[in-house]
Amino acid sequence: MPRRQRSDTWLLLIGAFKLVKAAILIVVATGAVELLHHRAADPIREIAHVAHIDPDSRLVRWLVSQVASLSPHRLLLMSIGTYAYAALFVVEGVGLIRRKRWGELVTVVITGSFVPWEIYEAVHRESAAKLGLLALNLAIVGYLIWRLRSDAR
Secondary structure (H helix, E strand, O other), X not given: OOOOOOOOHHHHHHHHHHHHHHHHHHHHHXXXXXXXXXXXXXXXXXXXXXXXXXXXXXXXXXXXXHHHOOOHHHHHHHHHHHHHHXXXXXXXXXXXXXXXXXXXXXXXXXXXXXXXXXXXXXXXXXXXXXXXXXXXXXXXXXXXXXXXXXXXX
């Protein structure tokens, strides 16, 4: 039975959002791999300079100390995990943009599986960003479940 024709604007926006998140994670993971070959302070200070942030600011010094304390093995594991997470976002985004039912199902399962963690984080480390992300992900899951159910009818 063919799917009803209807506006897929929200589906495309969610797919694009997932692909943007994947791109950001790929940049972060690649940056972490680069740190394996450089002193931690150099690329962080370089990014701070490009972003017009004082390289000697308390934030930059804290970030340098945090990254410098990571062992190369741990940094590599974090990079691999970040690449894997980015790959999930690519699968979700491509499936949604191509308007595939499997893309909607995968997004509901993956995004929904992180909601308990996001609730925990929002309760124990409350911030407007965490609450906003939780609300956004709940809206995405709710919308996609609604779409899947309405298509099943």
